[in-house]
Each structure stands twice: as structure tokens, then as C-alpha cells.
Amino acid sequence: MKKTVSVVIPAFNEAENLIVIIDRLEGIFKNTAYEAEFIIIDDGSTDHTLTILKTMASINTKLFYIEFSRNFGHQLALKAGLDQAKGDCVISLDADLQHPPELIIQMLEKWEEGNDVVYTRRSEDKSLPYGKRKSSSLFYKLINVLSSIQIEEGTADFRLMDKKVIDVFRNFEENEPFIRGLVQWMGYKQIAIDYIPHKRHAGTSKYNLRKMMRFALQGVTSFSIKPLYTAVYLGFAFSMLSVLYIPYVFYSVYMGIEVDGWASTIMTIVFFGGLQLIIMGIIGIYIGKMFMQTKNRPNYIIKSTNFVPATTNTNYDIAQL
Structure with a gap:
């Protein structure tokens, strides 16, 4: 009996790539x-992605x-795709063809050797802009320094x-799942395959610097409370820096070049006001994640699908909401 493989592909405005x-x-x-x-x-x-999908699925x-x-x-x-997959193994990749599909054969070979997870490592693409390469490198360094997992x-x-x-993965109901972190956290026997990314077939990348930073924060706060400890360390650091400003305050008052009380006020605002905002922001992120998780809302809503019979979890099926 043949083994089955489920291939999961998220698509957002990928009409030109699907076929x-x-x-x-x-x-x-x-x-x-x-x-x-598939x-x-x-x-x-917002493009013709769904129309193309329905047409392809009909044949x-x-x-x-x-x-x-x-x-x-x-x-x-x-x-959502992983929740629906029924194969003996599941392969996920992007729709833009930067993940070379031909690598799947090698991934299946590693799986047959007894590996539970076969993940890929992208080799650095020298053709990418310098800023894009450095932001990607910073993304992983930030996660590895501030979280409890190493990616x-x-x-x-x-x-x-x-x-x-x-x-096991289907049991996770996190509001903001960081999947590559969850896979690493689960353990199992894992092996890596290096690859050189291909050029995007059509369309533009959906990840800009702002989204990358948000994604990094999502990953860090999903697996660690180190940022909270970092806030404490920042408190000590800024307090020590404020002490270094004291000689300048005395000097200014002695020379009469400052209005009485102005220097100490600015010192307090700059060091302690900014510090409080940083700490409150860090704490706010964690409280916000707890707030959204306790609402127990569905992580996603399926509007339509051609799975027959429907295999959607009733918690996520729009017909049940």
C-alpha cells in the first residue's frame, strides 16, 4: 500500500503562482x-487566487x-492546512516557488531513514539587498538571545x-502560533537540509521589515519570559547611567549655565520616563497575549472548502459559530 503525503501551501495573493x-x-x-x-x-x-483554486480543484x-x-x-x-492533512507525512512550503519543490525527494528520503522532522536551512542569497539579509540575520539572533529555544x-x-x-501539533491552540518554534520545542528526531532559495516566480514578498520585527516579537514572547528579566536589567542600567549625569548637574549649577531645577527634571524624564515606557510595553505585550488567549476565540474561520465530508474542527467551522 502506497504511503500518502500531504502538501500544505498557504497562499495570499498568489494567483500567478498556483498553476x-x-x-x-x-x-x-x-x-x-x-x-x-495538495x-x-x-x-x-484580494486577487483571483480563490477563483483559480476552485477551477483547479474542479478538475x-x-x-x-x-x-x-x-x-x-x-x-x-x-x-489550518496541517489540521486538515491526512497523509503519513506532511510537507509545507510557500507558493512563490522560492522553496524549490524538487527538494521534496530528498526530504522524503530523510524521512524514510527514520527522521520525524526534516527541516530546511536557507543558504544566504547574495543577490538579496543588504538590508534584507541583515534583517533576516537579526531576526534569528534576536529570537535565540531572548527566547528559550534555539532556531x-x-x-x-x-x-x-x-x-x-x-x-501532537493539532493539540496546540495558541492564539499566535510561532510554528517553527513549536516544531523545535516539540523535539523528536530532526534533521536539516541546506538549500539555495530560488527567485520568486511572480508577485512580491509579503514580509517587510515591520512584519519581520512583529514576527520576531511574536516568537520571543511565545517561548520565553526573558524580556521581562531584560526589563529589570534595563532598570538597573538606566539607574546607573543617571548617576553618571550627576557631576554634570553640579557643574552646570556651579557655572550658572542652567536654570535651577531644569537639569534634574530633564534627567528624570529622559532616563526614568523612557525606561518606564519600555518596561510597560514589554509587560503589556504579555498581558495582551494572555487577554486574547483567554477569550478562546477560534484561531481562524473557514468560509468554504471542498473537503468532503467536511473535516473541519467545529471550533473553527463558520457554520458552527
Whole structure:
């Protein structure tokens, strides 16, 4: 009996890439001993992504689509696909073809050798702008310094996971899942494969610097309370810096070049006012995450799908809300 492989692809405004990537994937699995299903999640696209998905699914019985009621983000789109996957292993990759589909053969070989998770490490692409490369490097350094897990630089959401790993993963109901961190945190037998990213086939990247920083903060606050300790250390550091300002205050008063009371007021505002805002912001992030989690809202809402019979969890099915 053939083993089955589920391929999960989140898609946000990827209309120009869908036909190409499915064609490439079918060509890869055609000459293998595996049965493949393709699950594409439309994450609230505003282009013709959904129309193309429905058309393709009408003629391809191995292609399944999930339509979100709005844009819930890449990580939740990926989780929705993993929740639905029925294969003996699940492979996730992006729709823009920067993750080379041909690497799947090597990933399956590593899986057959007994590895539960086969993840990929992106080699540095010298053709990318300097700022993009440095922001990506900073992303991983920030997570590794401030969180309790260690993620190798270049690791992304292009990976293979065994069915038993997926069964555990489905139990997670975090409001803001950081999937590459969760996979690392779960353990199991993992192995890496290095690859050189291809150029995006069509469209533009959805991750700018602002989104990368937000993603990094999401990852850090999901796995560690180190930022709270860092806030305490900052308190001590700024207090010590304020002491260094005292000689200048005395000098200014002695020379008569400052208005009485002005220097001490500015010193207090600059050092302690800013420090309080930083600490309150850090604490606020954690409280906000707790607030959203306790609401117990569905992580995503499925507007439509061609899974028959419907296999959506009733907690996430719009028909049950």
C-alpha cells in the first residue's frame, strides 16, 4: 500500500503562482511511490487566487482548498492546512516557488531513514539587498538571545513532519502560533537540509521589515519570559547611567549655565520616563497575549472548502459559530 503525503501551501495573493507550483509538484510525485494530496489555504486574498483554486480543484481530485473568511496570517493559514492533512507525512512550503519543490525527494528520503522532522536551512542569497539579509540575520539572533529555544539561521516553514508529530501539533491552540518554534520545542528526531532559495516566480514578498520585527516579537514572547528579566536589567542600567549625569548637574549649577531645577527634571524624564515606557510595553505585550488567549476565540474561520465530508474542527467551522 502506497504511503500518502500531504502538501500544505498557504497562499495570499498568489494567483500567478498556483498553476505553476501544482504542476511542478505533480511532476515530482508522478515518478514516486507516494500518493499525494495538495491543500492550499486562501488567506483572504484580494486577487483571483480563490477563483483559480476552485477551477483547479474542479478538475483535480487531489487538490483541496480552504477559504478563510479574512486574512488571518501566514502562520494560522499553515496551521489550518496541517489540521486538515491526512497523509503519513506532511510537507509545507510557500507558493512563490522560492522553496524549490524538487527538494521534496530528498526530504522524503530523510524521512524514510527514520527522521520525524526534516527541516530546511536557507543558504544566504547574495543577490538579496543588504538590508534584507541583515534583517533576516537579526531576526534569528534576536529570537535565540531572548527566547528559550534555539532556531538555526535560515530555518523557515519549508519542512516535512511525520504524522505522529502532526497529531501532537493539532493539540496546540495558541492564539499566535510561532510554528517553527513549536516544531523545535516539540523535539523528536530532526534533521536539516541546506538549500539555495530560488527567485520568486511572480508577485512580491509579503514580509517587510515591520512584519519581520512583529514576527520576531511574536516568537520571543511565545517561548520565553526573558524580556521581562531584560526589563529589570534595563532598570538597573538606566539607574546607573543617571548617576553618571550627576557631576554634570553640579557643574552646570556651579557655572550658572542652567536654570535651577531644569537639569534634574530633564534627567528624570529622559532616563526614568523612557525606561518606564519600555518596561510597560514589554509587560503589556504579555498581558495582551494572555487577554486574547483567554477569550478562546477560534484561531481562524473557514468560509468554504471542498473537503468532503467536511473535516473541519467545529471550533473553527463558520457554520458552527
